[in-house]
Amino acid sequence: MQKNLNEWLTYIEKIHPTEIELGLTRIANVAKTLDLINFPAKVITVGGTNGKGTTCAFLEEILTQAGYKVGVYSSPHIQRYTERLRVNHRELSEQVHCDAFEKVEAARANVSLSFFEYVTLSCLQILKDQRCDFIILEVGLGGRLDATNIVDSDISVITTIAIDHVDWLGDNREKIGFEKAGIFRAGCPAICGELNPPDSIQAHGLDIGADIRFAGKDFVAQINAESWTWTGNKVIDNLPKTLMPLQNAATALAVIEALQIDLDNDLIRHAIGQAQLAGRLQKLTLPTHIETYIDVAHNPESAHYLAQQIKHIKANKSAQSKVYAIVGMLEDKDITGSFEQVNPLIDDCSLITLDCYRGASAKTVLTRYNNSNNKSALVSCYDTIDLAYKRVINDANEQDIILIFGSFHTVSAFLTYLEG
Numbered sequence: 267m268q269k270n271l272n273e274w275l276t277y278i279e280k281i282h283p284t285e286i287e288l289g290l291t292r293i294a295n296v297a298k299t300l301d302l303i304n305f306p307a308k309v310i311t312v313g314g315t316n317g318k319g320t321t322c323a324f325l326e327e328i329l330t331q332a333g334y335k336v337g338v339y340s341s342p343h344i345q346r347y348t349e350r351l352r353v354n355h356r357e358l359s360e361q362v363h364c365d366a367f368e369k370v371e372a373a374r375a376n377v378s379l380s381f382f383e384y385v386t387l388s389c390l391q392i393l394k395d396q397r398c399d400f401i402i403l404e405v406g407l408g409g410r411l412d413a414t415n416i417v418d419s420d421i422s423v424i425t426t427i428a429i430d431h432v433d434w435l436g437d438n439r440e441k442i443g444f445e446k447a448g449i450f451r452a453g454c455p456a457i458c459g460e461l462n463p464p465d466s467i468q469a470h471g472l473d474i475g476a477d478i479r480f481a482g483k484d485f486v487a488q489i490n491a492e493s494w495t496w497t498g499n500k501v502i503d504n505l506p507k508t509l510m511p512l513q514n515a516a517t518a519l520a521v522i523e524a525l526q527i528d529l530d531n532d533l534i535r536h537a538i539g540q541a542q543l544a545g546r547l548q549k550l551t552l553p554t555h556i557e558t559y560i561d562v563a564h565n566p567e568s569a570h571y572l573a574q575q576i577k578h579i580k581a582n583k584s585a586q587s588k589v590y591a592i593v594g595m596l597e598d599k600d601i602t603g604s605f606e607q608v609n610p611l612i613d614d615c616s617l618i619t620l621d622c623y624r625g626a627s628a629k630t631v632l633t634r635y636n637n638s639n640n641k642s643a644l645v646s647c648y649d650t651i652d653l654a655y656k657r658v659i660n661d662a663n664e665q666d667i668i669l670i671f672g673s674f675h676t677v678s679a680f681l682t683y684l685e686g
Contacts, residue, residue, distance in 0.1 A: 271360040274367045275347060282380045288411035293383040297416045299373040302390040304418050307337075307398045310521060311414060311449045313405035314425030315442070316568045317459070317517075319543050320510040321425050322402050324518035327541035329400050330354050332529050337398040339389045339414070341382070341406050344545050344562075344678045351389045353396050366391040382406050386413040408435050410448020421524055422449040422456045422476070425514060427464055428567035429600070439464040450476040455524035459517030479520055487516035498523045502531050506539035509547040511571055545677045547575055552684075554659050557583075558668040560677045564599050569607035572671060576611050580667060587665045588613035590658045591643070592651060594676035597626035601634035604672075605641065612669075614661070615643040616654035622675045651679045 269277065297303055310325060312318050322338055329336045336354055343349035348357040366388035370379075379387070386406075393401050403414045409424075424446050427439050435442045443464035450456045456476040458467055463480065471478040479485065485498040494512055495503040496519045508515065515538050522529065542548070545562045552558055557579070563572040580587060591612045595601045617628040617635065626634075628647035635645065648654040651670075658668055670680045 269364065269367075271347060271364055274364055278367070278379075278381050278384045281384075282378050284380065288408065290411060290413070290416055292377050292379060293387060293413050294416050296370065296374045296377055296379065296387055297390070300369065300387065300391060302387065302394060303416060305394065305401055307393075307401045308421075308525065309401045309403065309417055309419040310421045310423065311403045311405060311417065311419040312423040312425065313409040313412070313446045313449050314423070314459070315428040315430050315446075316565070316571075317425035317511055317514040318404045320541075320546055321423060321459070321514040321518050322404050323510070323543040323546075324515045324538065324541045325400075325402055325521055326352070326355070328518065328522060328529070328534060328537040331533055331537045331540070332527070334399040335397070336400045336402065337393040337396055338402045338404070339386070339393065340404040341385070342674050344674055345681055349544075350385065351392060353393075353398065358392065362392060363388060366395075380413075383413045390417065405446075405449060408442075408445040408448070410445050412449075415449055419449065419451060420454055421521055422451060422454065423517060423521060424449075424456070424458045424460060424463075424467065425517060426567060427460050427467070428565060430565045430567075440466045443467045444470055447471060450474060450478075452476060455479060455521075457517055457520045457524060459513055459520070461513070479524065481513065481517065481520070485516060485520040485523070487512055502534055505535055508539065508541065509549075509575060510541065510543065515541075545674065547572065550684075554662075555664050556659065556662050556666055556668055559670070560680060561669070561671040562674050562677055563671050564595065564604070564673050566600055566603035566607055569604040569671075572669075573608045573611055576608070576667065576669060580611065583667070584665050587667060588662070589667045589669055590614045590616070590662050592616045592618060592654045592658060592668070592670045592676075592680070593631065593672040594618040594620040594651065594679070595626050595631050595634075595672045596620065596624045596675070597630055598624055599673075601626065601631055602637045605635050605638040609638060609640040609643070612643045614658070615645045616658060617645065617647045618651050618654050618676070618679075619647075619649050620673060620675050620679070625673075625675060651676070652683045655680070655683065 443466040447470040452475045617631040
């Protein structure tokens, strides 16, 4: 009897003893059977602590507008499993994913695969069947031992390096940088968008003979009053500002240059302005008419960028406007450090319990919040996001800002609530 998508996902979650298990031996054996190591398409692998998704989105928009067939594999999804794979911005049907699962199941024999390994293989199988011109792979965790690293990529990208996932990657930037640099390939371009890269990135690149190109040295983004300018081997001026990080757009343009494809500057400008990604400082249109944003910022670095953007948004509103935040976090994140980035901007903070694996209770988040500096918000705790939101929209008015952030699970819960 054939399984539907939910049945497949339930099955995949149960066949391996742990949710995360880094290492390439198991998945590589199955990938070889399915011939998923080398692709006729150009493959771009994107790793880093923050900014992977937005860098992929900028690349996807540019290459799609240039007329290429572009496949993107990313994780995690926010609401639907099918969000994890896009071909020219389009999600594929559940049946396509089920058919790929069947192929992986037949090929794996007795090999035990983690959820992410199984999903990665199935999405690679779909991308192979789709015959894309470009394939963009977002690294799930780390780089060196991540499931996506079984593929021989043509260009590797590191966006940023910050402290996160210390149990798997190490507790300092040098160790984390080495893990991220594990996606580099000998003789191939490696783009580093981190403006302050740890020495381990350059050391590993030199050791294997990768062609590393660094932000601030080989390509530069200069922010102007109303636009910004990118300079690499050529100059692209009058680029539009976006809510997504411009440094990630600059990194994407360095990839385009490394691909050695000649694109019109007007096409690039338009694509940069059009690029967007769900859950990344996404502005929602709601019946309340209160300016509302959702963001998956979940560590101090991403929270710092979020705070900068909210500061700019608030500057354009009245002096009486307030920021109402609804926050849910995973318990293994640096919750205190994340709050310290946004505390000066928040007037009212609703903490919610995340009912998921590693989800922190509202009381746990409150304890971490109380350990943070620069706090002055009115704070309250809620068991669910709908209770928090109902209270916030009752207190806020149209001159205020509502900000929902802290985790993919937080954003997913809010969007699911909105859909009823």
